[in-house]
Amino acid sequence: MSNSKMYNVAVVGATGAVGQKILETLEKKDFPIDQLKLLSSSRSAGTKMKFKEAIYTVEEATPESFENVDIALFSAGGSVSKALANEAVKKGAVVVDNTSAYRMDPEVPLVVPEVNEEDIKKHKGIIANPNCSTIQMVAALKPIQDQLGLERVIVSTYQAVSGAGAEAVEELKDQSQAFLDGEDLNPELMPVKGEEHHYPIAFNALPQIDVFQENGYTFEEMKMINETKKILHKDALNVAATCVRLPFFTSHAESVYVEVNEPTSVKILQGLLNDADGVTLQDDPDNQVYPTPLDAAGKPDVFVGRIRQDLDVKNGYHLWIVSDNLLKGAAWNSVQIAESLIKNEWL
Amino acid sequence: MSNSKMYNVAVVGATGAVGQKILETLEKKDFPIDQLKLLSSSRSAGTKMKFKEAIYTVEEATPESFENVDIALFSAGGSVSKALANEAVKKGAVVVDNTSAYRMDPEVPLVVPEVNEEDIKKHKGIIANPNCSTIQMVAALKPIQDQLGLERVIVSTYQAVSGAGAEAVEELKDQSQAFLDGEDLNPELMPVKGEEHHYPIAFNALPQIDVFQENGYTFEEMKMINETKKILHKDALNVAATCVRLPFFTSHAESVYVEVNEPTSVKILQGLLNDADGVTLQDDPDNQVYPTPLDAAGKPDVFVGRIRQDLDVKNGYHLWIVSDNLLKGAAWNSVQIAESLIKNEWL
Numbered sequence: 001m002s003n004s005k006m007y008n009v010a011v012v013g014a015t016g017a018v019g020q021k022i023l024e025t026l027e028k029k030d031f032p033i034d035q036l037k038l039l040s041s042s043r044s045a046g047t048k049m050k051f052k053e054a055i056y057t058v059e060e061a062t063p064e065s066f067e068n069v070d071i072a073l074f075s076a077g078g079s080v081s082k083a084l085a086n087e088a089v090k091k092g093a094v095v096v097d098n099t100s101a102y103r104m105d106p107e108v109p110l111v112v113p114e115v116n117e118e119d120i121k122k123h124k125g126i127i128a129n130p131n132c133s134t135i136q137m138v139a140a141l142k143p144i145q146d147q148l149g150l151e152r153v154i155v156s157t158y159q160a161v162s163g164a165g166a167e168a169v170e171e172l173k174d175q176s177q178a179f180l181d182g183e184d185l186n187p188e189l190m191p192v193k194g195e196e197h198h199y200p201i202a203f204n205a206l207p208q209i210d211v212f213q214e215n216g217y218t219f220e221e222m223k224m225i226n227e228t229k230k231i232l233h234k235d236a237l238n239v240a241a242t243c244v245r246l247p248f249f250t251s252h253a254e255s256v257y258v259e260v261n262e263p264t265s266v267k268i269l270q271g272l273l274n275d276a277d278g279v280t281l282q283d284d285p286d287n288q289v290y291p292t293p294l295d296a297a298g299k300p301d302v303f304v305g306r307i308r309q310d311l312d313v314k315n316g317y318h319l320w321i322v323s324d325n326l327l328k329g330a331a332w333n334s335v336q337i338a339e340s341l342i343k344n345e346w347l
Numbered sequence: 348m349s350n351s352k353m354y355n356v357a358v359v360g361a362t363g364a365v366g367q368k369i370l371e372t373l374e375k376k377d378f379p380i381d382q383l384k385l386l387s388s389s390r391s392a393g394t395k396m397k398f399k400e401a402i403y404t405v406e407e408a409t410p411e412s413f414e415n416v417d418i419a420l421f422s423a424g425g426s427v428s429k430a431l432a433n434e435a436v437k438k439g440a441v442v443v444d445n446t447s448a449y450r451m452d453p454e455v456p457l458v459v460p461e462v463n464e465e466d467i468k469k470h471k472g473i474i475a476n477p478n479c480s481t482i483q484m485v486a487a488l489k490p491i492q493d494q495l496g497l498e499r500v501i502v503s504t505y506q507a508v509s510g511a512g513a514e515a516v517e518e519l520k521d522q523s524q525a526f527l528d529g530e531d532l533n534p535e536l537m538p539v540k541g542e543e544h545h546y547p548i549a550f551n552a553l554p555q556i557d558v559f560q561e562n563g564y565t566f567e568e569m570k571m572i573n574e575t576k577k578i579l580h581k582d583a584l585n586v587a588a589t590c591v592r593l594p595f596f597t598s599h600a601e602s603v604y605v606e607v608n609e610p611t612s613v614k615i616l617q618g619l620l621n622d623a624d625g626v627t628l629q630d631d632p633d634n635q636v637y638p639t640p641l642d643a644a645g646k647p648d649v650f651v652g653r654i655r656q657d658l659d660v661k662n663g664y665h666l667w668i669v670s671d672n673l674l675k676g677a678a679w680n681s682v683q684i685a686e687s688l689i690k691n692e693w694l
Contacts, residue, residue: 152659156503156602158552158591177527180520197635203595204641205505207602207653207667212632216613216655225658238659242602242667244505247594248550255503255554255589255602266563285559288544294551306554308563311572312499312585320554320589 006034007342010069010093012061012084013076014038015047017166018098021331022073023051025300029335032342039065040076063087070347071338074098075330089125094347096337098129098330100219103227110230113336114277115142120337121346127337132329133157133220133243133252134227139302139328140321141258143276144269145232149261151315152238155224158246158253159209160293161201163325164190168201172247175202191245206245218243251293252329254321263315266307273304278328283307291322299324300332353381354689357416357440359408359431360423361385362394364513365445368678369420370398376682379689386412387423410434417694418685421445422677436472441694443684445476445677447566450574457577460683461624462489467684468693474684479676480504480567480590480599481574486649486675487668488605490623491616492579496608498662499585502571505593505600506556507640508548510672511537515548516596522549523594538592549594556590565590598640599676601668610662613654620651625675630654638669646671647679 009031013019019040026033038049039061047058059065061080066072066088074081074088075098085095085102102108109119110128115138120127130138137155144150161168167189175185179202187198191208199206209220217225224241274281282291283305291303302323310316323329341347356378360366366387373380385396386408394405406412408427413419413435421428421435422445432442432449449455456466457475462485467474477485484502491497508515514536522532526549534545538555546553557566564572571588621628629638630652638650649670657663670676688694 154501154604156589158505158593173527176523180524180527191635195635199639200641204639205593205595205600206639207600207637208635212635215658216632216653217658238657240604240657240659240663240665242503242653242665244600244602246505246552248552253552253554253591255591257501257587285563288538288542288555288559290554292546292551292553294547306563306589310585310587311562311564312587316587318587318589 006032007070008035008037008068009033010037010039010066010072012039012072012074012080014049014058015040015044016075017162017169018075018326018330021326022075022334023049025327025331025335027052029339031335031338037065037069041080063091066091066093069093071096071341073334073338075334085126094123094341095126096129096334097126098334100131100223102126103128103130103223104230110227111337112138112231112333113340114139116231116233117340120340121344123346129330129334129337130227130231131220131223132163132325133159133254134224134231135329135333136252136302136321136323137224137254137256138228138231139278140273140304140319141232143272144258144260147272148264150232150234150237150258151261152259153228154240154257155242156255157241157243159243160248160250160252160325161190161245162250163252164245167193169249172201172249175200176247179203201245202247204247207242209243209245248293250297250324250326251322252325253291253293256319256321257310257316258319259313259316261315266309269307269317273307278302279304281305290320293322296322297324300327302328353379354417355382355384355415356380357384357386357413357419359386359419359421359427361396361405362387362391363422364509364516365422365673365677368673369422369681370396372674372678372682374399376686378682378685384412384416388427410438413438413440416440418443418688420681420685422681432473441470441688442473443476443681444473445681447478447570449473450475450477450570451577457574458684459485459578459680460687461486463578463580464687467687468691470693476677476681476684477574477578478567478570479510479672480506480601481571481578482676482680483599483649483668483670484571484601484603485575485578486625487620487651487666488579490619491605491607494619495611497579497581497584497605498608499606500575501587501604502589503602504588504590506590507595507597507599507672508537508592509597510599511592514540519548519594519596522547526550548592551594553592554589556592595640597644597671597673598669599672600638600640603666603668604657604663605666606660606663608662613656616654616664620654625649626651628652637667640669643669644671647674649675
């Protein structure tokens with residue numbers, strides 16, 4: 001970065017799965033931090049966490065926590081963001097919010113930097129980080145939209161349990177071991193914490209992520225549908241989603257069907273995606289090269305493969321998109337937004 | 348069954364994952380067996396297997412094995428069917444073949460009894476059992492096609508490892524334990540035995556089932572596409588498939604998008620599927636009722652849920668279809684074909 005100024009940064013929800021990844025990403029990117037503040041609920045306050053060579057004590061997040069904070073990265077759940085994001089803004093911080101609290105607010109930019117970085121400029125204090133499953137999809141769709149026009153998207157997801165938090169990861173581990181040992185699985189959390197019914201996630205597939213809406217879609221599915229239109233600036237885009245939770249820990253995969261305005265070739269699509277920022281093409285069926293969740297885990301890119309022409313519809317194409325849901329799907333994208341705020345002097 | 352005649356039955360591939368399920372199904376349905384012959388490769392010959400109260404010794408399958416056999420149920424792989432199915436027919440047996448060897452042969456009926464039972468009548472000695480992922484899908488699509496007309500199908504699958512045989516089940520068990528123990532996964536089999544590259548299946552998703560074709564689709568995907576058109580008697584049907592192997596043991600799940608001729612309502616679709624033979628509707632989002640692979644395992648039905656209207660396309664609908672890949676997807680359907688041969692005197 002050309003700017004050598006340093007910034008006071010707060011991470012809200014520092015002890016959570018995404019919060020930890022945000023700290024790792026800030027460290028990895030050598031983010032220009034002057035003072036770092038780690039915040040959480042009262043329950044996790046007092047936890048000690050390491051950042052670079054220093055030990056920090058996590059503090060309870062209150063409105064006063066944001067005095068002198070330049071950038072606040074929120075990932076402590078929607079209710080915390082609703083309670084504290086505007087307080088942080090009042091204190092002068094710019095908030096990058098990784099919850100669904102403000103994503104569809106017309107006053108709040110919803111941003112994947114490779115896709116719609118300019119939207120950050122219009123912020124009024126809060127910038128929303130999209131849902132994990134949306135981010136990786138739009139990163140791959142944007143170059144297609146730009147070159148060929150995009151008419152229609154139908155996606156079926158294959159989502160990792162870490163998207164449901166650290167407890168869900170523990171549940172999958174415990175249940176997997178119980179299943180292998182021939183013991184009872186005792187589902188207590190998945191598919192949705194707080195819902196009435198729980199189903200085993202180990203060696204199973206659950207077609208429910210988040211709660212059902214009145215139209216029969218889950219909230220996760222509606223997030224993908226609405227956020228995709230907002231980020232791609234195209235309300236008229238036809239988007240359909242089916243979201244499924246699966247028994248793996250990291251990375252979401254997506255089977256995506258698209259219809260473009262101008263029929264093209266697989267070669268041209270591969271070229272577009274190969275050249276796209278933040279996208280890595282892994283598409284060589286002759287050599288069994290395609291993305292998988294296990295291979296994408298820990299990497300910041302969006303991986304795309306299995307690109308093929310629909311056999312009946314001449315402007316229809318199929319893609320397989322995989323990315324680490326905690327990195328590009330959450331922490332990495334949030335920190336990219338913060339970097340853009342600095343680089344473009346949009347703070 | 349009204350007919351009290353008894354039949355000589357041979358099961359080829361008796362020791363395999365599907366062969367064992369065929370024996371369980373014959374026993375469960377109290378199939379009218381006079382003499383039962385268990386056949387296999389030379390490698391498994393000599394194995395002792397129990398059927399009802401008797402112990403049988405598995406014999407090596409040769410052309411002579413089919414003397415006096417009325418019905419031969421083949422599930423020992425395509426090469427065995429190619430080598431022996433016609434030999435069995437020459438000896439007077441009717442073959443129900445659970446491999447892909449003859450499925451697309453225009454002389455061979457490809458049958459899901461609830462969908463196209465009448466096709467059995469035209470057999471010339473061999474009737475093919477469709478691919479597991481095809482069977483469950485067409486069972487749910489048929490009542491929709493009959494009442495509303497069917498124009499288009501786009502499916503993304505979530506397939507269990509047992510579809511790749513008993514060795515794949517062992518690999519998933521072993522790798523899952525290794526992963527939980529923090530040990531190396533050593534992939535040796537999945538996604539396809541005999542292919543050059545192997546990827547871990549534990550806690551992963553592999554977008555390859557069977558080998559790649561020149562058009563970039565896998566053979567599994569092309570099976571779904573071509574078999575669906577043949578069974579539904581509609582070459583002009585638009586069908587697209589993406590097939591994915593997942594880390595669970597039993598039952599395939601499918602996220603299916605359909606376009607019908609006549610726009611309808613979710614209620615009407617639920618009614619059609621509720622009334623369909625072999626289909627069980629599990630569709631009550633308010634009470635978190637939907638099918639899952641673990642719940643469908645061991646049951647012969649095809650389970651359908653998550654039925655909803657596309658939000659943009661007025662004749663478009665989404666469904667989630669789950670069935671035990673070894674039962675309705677293989678053994679159960681094969682034995683149903685055999686029952687139909689007897690019941691209708693089509694032997």
